[in-house]
Amino acid sequence: MSAPPYLAPALTVLRDEINRRWPRRDRTSDGWIGDARHQATRSDHNPNERGSVDAIDVDEDGVDFPTIFAAIKRHPSARYVIYERRLYHRLRGWKSEPYDGVNPHEKHFHLSIDQTREAEQDTRPWGLLEDTDMLDRATDTPIIQAALHNTMIGRSGVTVGVALDQLRAVPAAVAKLATRVDELAARPAGGAIDYDQLADAIVRRVLTGGPAS
Numbered sequence: 001m002s003a004p005p006y007l008a009p010a011l012t013v014l015r016d017e018i019n020r021r022w023p024r025r026d027r028t029s030d031g032w033i034g035d036a037r038h039q040a041t042r043s044d045h046n047p048n049e050r051g052s053v054d055a056i057d058v059d060e061d062g063v064d065f066p067t068i069f070a071a072i073k074r075h076p077s078a079r080y081v082i083y084e085r086r087l088y089h090r091l092r093g094w095k096s097e098p099y100d101g102v103n104p105h106e107k108h109f110h111l112s113i114d115q116t117r118e119a120e121q122d123t124r125p126w127g128l129l130e131d132t133d134m135l136d137r138a139t140d141t142p143i144i145q146a147a148l149h150n151t152m153i154g155r156s157g158v159t160v161g162v163a164l165d166q167l168r169a170v171p172a173a174v175a176k177l178a179t180r181v182d183e184l185a186a187r188p189a190g191g192a193i194d195y196d197q198l199a200d201a202i203v204r205r206v207l208t209g210g211p212a213s
């Protein structure tokens with residue numbers, strides 16, 4: 001008798017992080033275990049000999065794909081992504097390649113992880129929650145708020161609260177800033193965050209508005 005199928009724990013962690021970060025996202029095109037059509041083919045949506053399903057589909061609506069893709073590329077379990085007729089494979093440096101399968105993946109993206117017990121059971125975070133937590137921590141400090149205030153009033157007249165709301169509406173910007181906080185925090189000289197530099201990065205991002213490059 002074969003084991004009952006289950007979603008690989010690594011992918012459960014990722015799905016939970018996506019759901020917590022984008023609680024109102026559309027889940028219509030979500031999926032994990034293959035239907036009868038999948039099961040007639042070779043697909044990562046079919047349970048393997050351990051019962052593990054090593055792929056998920058995530059609806060594109062209400063999430064920020066670049067932010068999720070950046071997290072995927074950092075996780076050692078991730079193997080390949082298919083989205084919008086493109087394939088991105090870890091073994092080929094995640095470069096964009098044409099994908100001409102039957103399903104163009106225009107409403108959801110597909111992620112497969114490695115078909116190994118180690119990859120499936122790797123429950124380390126994918127990092128989608130740390131980004132926002134870190135930004136919240138950084139912008140919670142009075143010195144950052146003061147720096148933001150000074151710069152914003154001088155340059156655009158918006159309040160810090162408005163600026164931060166605008167910032168949070170652009171998840172890729174949040175991710176980029178969190179990376180910047182990481183860098184600043186990790187600097188060997190004293191290890192202290194350079195709040196002026198950070199505030200400057202935040203303000204520049206808010207004022208230019210668009211997604212992080």
Ligand SMILES: [Zn+2]
Nearest residue numbers: 055056057110
């Ligand atoms: Zn899929």
